[in-house]
Structure formats: C-alpha cells, structure tokens
Amino acid sequence: MGQIRILLADDHNILRDGMRLLLERQPGFVVVGEAADGRETLQLAQDQRPDVVVMDIAMPNMNGIEATRRIVEKHPNIGVVILSMHHDESYIIRSLKAGARAYLLKDAMKAELISAIEAVVDGRSFFSPKVSRILQEDYFQALGRKDADDSYDLLTDREREILQLIAEGKTNKEVANTLNLSLYTVDTHRTHILQKLNLHSVPELILYAVRKGIIS
Amino acid sequence: MAGFGGLLLIMAAAEAGALLFLNSLRHNDSTLQARFLARNRTLERIRSNIYLSGTFVRDSLLAPEQSGARAQVATLDALRRDSESALTSYAAALEPEEAAPFSNLRSQIESYWNVLNRTLAWSGEERGKYRDAFFYEELVPRRTSMLQIADRIEALNEEALRRGDVKLGDLFGRLQFGLLAMIAVTLLGGAALASLTIFHLLKLEGEVEQRLNENVYSKASLQELSARLVRAQEEERRALSRELHDEVGQAFSAVLMEAENLLDLAAVPEVRAHLESIRGVAAKGMSEIRDMALLLRPSMLDDFGLLPALEWQGREIGKRTGLRVQVASEMSAELPEEHKTCVYRVVQEALNNCAQHAQATAVQVCVRHDAGHILVTVQDDGSGFDPKRVRGLGLLGMEERVRHLGGAFQIDSLPGRGTLLRVTLPLAAIPEQPDVAPSQHEDSSERLWNGGLPYGADSHSAG
Numbered sequence: 001m002g003q004i005r006i007l008l009a010d011d012h013n014i015l016r017d018g019m020r021l022l023l024e025r026q027p028g029f030v031v032v033g034e035a036a037d038g039r040e041t042l043q044l045a046q047d048q049r050p051d052v053v054v055m056d057i058a059m060p061n062m063n064g065i066e067a068t069r070r071i072v073e074k075h076p077n078i079g080v081v082i083l084s085m086h087h088d089e090s091y092i093i094r095s096l097k098a099g100a101r102a103y104l105l106k107d108a109m110k111a112e113l114i115s116a117i118e119a120v121v122d123g124r125s126f127f128s129p130k131v132s133r134i135l136q137e138d139y140f141q142a143l144g145r146k147d148a149d150d151s152y153d154l155l156t157d158r159e160r161e162i163l164q165l166i167a168e169g170k171t172n173k174e175v176a177n178t179l180n181l182s183l184y185t186v187d188t189h190r191t192h193i194l195q196k197l198n199l200h201s202v203p204e205l206i207l208y209a210v211r212k213g214i215i216s
Numbered sequence: 217m218a219g220f221g222g223l224l225l226i227m228a229a230a231e232a233g234a235l236l237f238l239n240s241l242r243h244n245d246s247t248l249q250a251r252f253l254a255r256n257r258t259l260e261r262i263r264s265n266i267y268l269s270g271t272f273v274r275d276s277l278l279a280p281e282q283s284g285a286r287a288q289v290a291t292l293d294a295l296r297r298d299s300e301s302a303l304t305s306y307a308a309a310l311e312p313e314e315a316a317p318f319s320n321l322r323s324q325i326e327s328y329w330n331v332l333n334r335t336l337a338w339s340g341e342e343r344g345k346y347r348d349a350f351f352y353e354e355l356v357p358r359r360t361s362m363l364q365i366a367d368r369i370e371a372l373n374e375e376a377l378r379r380g381d382v383k384l385g386d387l388f389g390r391l392q393f394g395l396l397a398m399i400a401v402t403l404l405g406g407a408a409l410a411s412l413t414i415f416h417l418l419k420l421e422g423e424v425e426q427r428l429n430e431n432v433y434s435k436a437s438l439q440e441l442s443a444r445l446v447r448a449q450e451e452e453r454r455a456l457s458r459e460l461h462d463e464v465g466q467a468f469s470a471v472l473m474e475a476e477n478l479l480d481l482a483a484v485p486e487v488r489a490h491l492e493s494i495r496g497v498a499a500k501g502m503s504e505i506r507d508m509a510l511l512l513r514p515s516m517l518d519d520f521g522l523l524p525a526l527e528w529q530g531r532e533i534g535k536r537t538g539l540r541v542q543v544a545s546e547m548s549a550e551l552p553e554e555h556k557t558c559v560y561r562v563v564q565e566a567l568n569n570c571a572q573h574a575q576a577t578a579v580q581v582c583v584r585h586d587a588g589h590i591l592v593t594v595q596d597d598g599s600g601f602d603p604k605r606v607r608g609l610g611l612l613g614m615e616e617r618v619r620h621l622g623g624a625f626q627i628d629s630l631p632g633r634g635t636l637l638r639v640t641l642p643l644a645a646i647p648e649q650p651d652v653a654p655s656q657h658e659d660s661s662e663r664l665w666n667g668g669l670p671y672g673a674d675s676h677s678a679g
Contacts, residue, residue: 012466012469012470014467014470014473014474015466015469015470015473018470018473018474018476018477019473021477022473022476022477022480025480058461058462058515063519085461085465085466085469085502085506086506086515087506088510088514088516088528088531089531090516090520090524090527090528091516091519094520106465106466106469106472106502107469107472107498107499107502107503109476110476110479110480137535
C-alpha cells in the first residue's frame with residue numbers, strides 16, 4: 001500500500017500546522033492540502049483526491065457535516081474523519097448519517113487519530129472510546145426510559161456475525177468472501193438484520209453496533 | 217369644596233338676617249298700631265271728659281239752687297284730674313308736629329277748667345243772670361275750639377300712623393331688595409363656583425388621562441425594553457457561547473496538538489511528564505469551556521434546531537439528576553428564531569424546576585404546531601404546587617418571554633398531583649426554511665456558520 005494522502009479541514013491555522021507536523025512524522029502519511037472552510041475543502045477534495053479528509057465541524061462557509069455529505073456523495077472512496085469539539089450525540093449521529101466513518105473528539109490522543117485514519121482507509125469505522133461511551137450511555141438511558149425489549153436477542157448467530165462485519169465497514173462482497181457465503185445470502189441476511197433492528201441504513205447500523213459495544 | 221361651604225354659609229347667614237329683619241318689622245308694626253290706638257284712646261278720654269264736664273256744668277247751672285255744689289265740684293275735679301293725667305300721658309310721646317296744637321289744647325283746657333270752676337261759685341241769681349250768656353258765648357265756643365284741636369291732634373296721630381306704615385313699607389321694600397340681591401349673589405356665586413368646579417374637574421380629568429396615557433406608554437416601553445433586554449441577552453449568550461467554543465476551545469485543542477507534537481520529539485522522561493501534564497490541563501480546560509458554552513446556549517439550537525436542543529437538554533438533566541425526560545415534537549419545519557429560543561428557554565426552565573423543586577421522576581415535553589399556534593406542554597409527575605401562591609422569578613421570566621411573542625402561559629398544578637405547563641404561541645404559518653437539497657443548500661451555507669445546520673424532517677429519536 002502506498003502513501004495515505006490526507007486533506008486537513010479546520011479553520012484554525014495553528015491547529016492545522018500542528019496536525020500536519022504530527023501526521024507527516026508518521027511513516028506513510030502525507031498531507032496533500034489544508035482547507036480553512038467547507039467550500040475550500042470541497043474544492044481541494046475535488047482537485048487532490050485524498051484518501052482521507054480530517055474534518056472539523058464548526059467552519060465558516062459551509063460546516064463540516066454538510067461538506068462531508070457532499071464529498072461522500074461525490075467521491076465515495078474518500079474517507080472522512082470528523083475531529084470536533086462537539087461531544088453530543090446529535091453531532092455524532094448527524095456526522096455518521098452524512099457519511100463520516102470516524103468521529104474523534106479534539107482531545108483525542110495522537111494514537112487515536114492515526115488509528116482512525118488507518119481504519120477509514122481500510123473502509124472500517126472508528127470512534128474514540130469517549131464517543132463510543134457517549135453513544136452507549138445515551139442508548140442505555142433511552143432503553144431504561146422506554147423499557148424497550150432488546151431486539152439484539154432476535155438476531156441469529158449468523159446475523160450477529162454479519163452485523164459486526166458490516167458495522168466494521170466491510171462491503172457485502174467482503175462479507176461474503178470472509179464467511180464463504182454467496183452474495184445473495186449476505187444481502188438477505190442484511191435485509192433481515194435491518195428489519196429486526198428497525199434500522200434503515202448502514203450508518204444507523206454502525207451507530208447501533210457502537211451503542212451495543214459490538215464495535216468501537 | 218371650601219367654595220361650596222362658603223356659599224352655604226352665605227345663604228344661611230342671609231336667611232337668618234332676613235328672618236330677624238322680618239321679625240323686627242312685625243314687631244315694629246304692632247308697636248306702631250298699639251301706640252296709635254293708645255293715643256287715640258287718650259284723645260277720646262280727653263274729648264269725652266270735655267263733653268261730660270260741659271254737660272255737667274250746664275246741668276248744674278240749670279238747677280235752681282246751689283244745693284249740690286260741693287258734690288259737683290268734686291265730680292268736676294275728678295274729670296279735670298282724669299283729663300290732666302290723659303294729657304300728661306299723651307304728652308309723654310309727642311310727635312314733633314303735634315307740639316304746637318297740643319300745647320294750645322292744653323292751655324285752652326286749662327282756662328276752660330278755670331272758667332268752669334268760676335261758674336260753680338256763682339249764686340242763684342248770678343246763674344240766672346249769666347247762664348245763657350255763659351253758655352253761648354263762653355262754653356260752647358271754647359268747647360268747639362277744644363274739640364277742633366283734639367280733632368287736629370287725632371288727624372296728626374293718624375298721619376303718624378300712616379308715616380309709620382310708609383316707613384314699614386320702605387323697610388319691606390329694602391328687605392325685598394336685600395333678598396333679591398342675596399338670591400342674585402347666591403346664584404352668581406353658585407354659578408361661579410360651579411364653573412370653577414367644572415374647570416377644576418376637567419383639569420383633573422385631563423391630568424388623570426394624561427397620567428393614564430403616561431402609564432400605558434411607560435408600561436409599553438418597559439415591556440419593549442424587557443423584550444429587547446431578553447433579545448440582547450440571548451444574542452450575547454449566543455456570541456459568547458460561539459466565542460468560547462470556537463476560539464477558546466480551539467486554542468486549547470491547539471495546545472493539545474502541540475503537546476502531542478512535543479511528546480513525539482521529547483525523549484527525556486521529565487519533559488514527557490510535564491508535557492503529559494500540559495495535555496491533561498488543556499484537555500480539562502477544553503471540556504470545561506465546551507460545557508460552559510453549552511450551558512450558555514446549546515450550539516444544537518442554532519446548528520440543528522429546537523428538537524435536538526431539547527433532546528440534549530433532556531439528556532443533560534437526566535445525566536445530572538436521574539430525571540427521565542421524553543421529548544416529542546410534531547413540528548414539520550423549524551420555527552422562527554425568536555419562537556425557537558422562547559420555547560427552548562421556557563422548557564429549559566421548566567425542566568430545571570422539575571429537577572430542583574418538583575421531586576419528579578419523569579417529564580414529558582411535547583411541541584406541536586396546530587391551527588396557527590405552537591403548543592408546548594411540559595408534564596411532570598412531581599409534587600406539584602399551588603400556582604396561585606407560588607410565583608418564582610423563573611416562572612415570571614417564562615411568562616414574560618411568552619408574552620413578548622403574544623402567547624399564553626398556563627400552569628395547572630395541585631400539591632401532590634404533578635404539574636402541567638402549557639404555552640401557546642401564535643404563529644400563523646411556519647416560514648419555509650431554505651431547502652435542504654444540496655443544489656440549493658450552497659446559497660444558505662454562509663448562514664450555517666452563524667445560523668444553523670439544516671435540520672430536516674428526518675427527526676431522529678434518542679432511542
């Protein structure tokens with residue numbers, strides 16, 4: 001595997017400088033551009049075709065969530081890592097729904113940032129432990145509040161296996177290869193899983209997996 | 217009101233005066249009558265005495281002899297004394313114009329008595345001899361003249377009575393005039409007083425109206441001021457929250473990043489320890505700044521809208537106090553800024569009340585748009601209270617916010633039965649938000665930085 005090409009999107013110069021230093025010291029990482037707002041990010045993503053965009057949410061001229069939505073829509077191969085100060089689930093969930101595959105808080109350690117970038121390049125998801133905890137806390141709070149029965153019990157062992165692989169970012173084909181199943185079978189399982197858990201998209205499924213502690 | 221008192225006093229005094237005056241007039245009148253009658257009677261006495269004496273003397277002169285002379289003298293003397301006393305009594309209250317005729321009468325009567333006395337001393341022959349001559353030349357003329365004088369005096373007496381009547385008439389006229397004058401003065405005074413009073417009343421009324429207008433105006437400007445203060449406070453909170461989050465927070469995260477960079481370079485354990493410490497402090501500072509910013513004004517309210525902000529608020533209170541908060545919204549689109557903030561702040565205050573005072577375990581928050589109104593309800597299962605007696609500053613602030621938007625604020629609560637807060641805000645139609653479709657979204661993205669992230673109809677639920 002060649003170098004990982006990274007685009008930094010944050011409206012604070014000092015932060016971008018620091019991040020560039022940090023990432024470029026990492027073997028195999030190269031920062032191919034820096035953007036200070038959402039529009040510039042879109043433009044640079046178009047021009048540079050990075051592997052990963054490390055994106056802040058609060059930016060002028062289009063925020064990071066909207067920029068993520070547009071980049072992922074146009075370039076599904078570009079992975080987005082959100083690096084934000086916001087630690088409420090409303091931001092996390094919206095970022096995931098917009099297509100981000102990783103969500104880190106700005107007090108994340110260097111190791112977390114590198115893991116997130118690597119995971120996203122692999123097509124997997126990554127959440128810093130704090131983010132996972134936030135999502136799980138809120139989930140359990142909601143569970144306690146609504147006395148909802150745990151729909152996870154409805155899943156078969158095979159379905160749980162597939163759920164984990166999908167949540168980790170594997171495509172249907174990769175899942176099929178890993179488990180030695182036909183593509184059609186995987187697709188059917190996937191539909192069942194979404195139905196049983198009352199979910200509607202892969203980001204929701206990832207969210208569910210994070211909350212259940214299936215992935216982190 | 218002193219004017220009315222004065223007027224009444226004047227009227228009373230004038231009437232009392234008129235009554236006294238009338239009384240004295242009546243008294244004067246009867247005195248005058250009595251005096252007239254008494255004088256007339258005296259004159260009559262004198263006159264009858266003269267007649268009697270004349271008759272008496274004639275009878276005695278016609279008698280053949282002087283047989284009863286002594287008795288006659290005595291009788292005549294009595295008549296004379298009676299006349300004297302009558303004259304004296306009459307003289308006591310003599311009118312000036314009576315003086316001359318009266319003294320004339322008196323001297324004539326005097327000499328008459330003397331003449332009569334003289335005749336009584338006459339002998340039988342003398343009587344026979346002078347009798348006739350005495351009758352016709354002495355007695356009759358004298359008597360006639362005296363009676364004439366008496367008549368004159370009587371006429372004068374009558375004249376005096378008439379004059380008295382005239383005088384009384386004058387006095388009556390004066391009384392009448394005085395009464396008329398008094399009526400005129402009273403009427404004029406009353407009219408003046410009335411117009412003065414009316415003028416004063418109108419002035420007072422004008423002042424009252426002016427004061428009322430001033431009150432209404434100052435109340436309106438007070439409300440305007442308070443609305444502006446609320447808006448300004450909200451603006452400031454928003455700005456401060458953003459500033460803390462975006463600037464101070466980012467500065468902390470830059471420090472964090474730099475510490476990470478140095479940690480990569482530093483090999484000396486002591487230096488690394490210090491860097492770790494810097495990292496810890498910066499991370500803590502960042503987290504505190506973030507919480508502060510959210511407390512001032514949650515960024516979700518501007519970034520995503522009302523429901524996510526309310527859900528965050530519910531989660532926060534739940535984490536802090538264990539209160540179970542359920543938020544439901546049937547809003548199809550985002551509210552205008554002021555309504556959004558108002559609903560958020562009111563619910564925030566209500567939730568804080570539930571957690572702090574109500575000992576509630578569960579709260580349901582519901583926001584709906586219905587028939588030109590936004591309906592917000594917050595229902596808890598807490599201890600409740602008597603809304604008529606408890607009116608805290610928090611409730612007042614909520615009510616004030618709601619009133620600025622022309623809404624209604626209602627609390628149904630009974631001790632032990634929980635509390636239902638109901639807020640109704642008039643809002644005919646929810647203005648269309650900029651479309652969330654990507655093609656159009658670019659146009660509004662500048663606003664997103666300061667305004668909000670699009671919060672579409674895909675409201676998620678916390679569960």
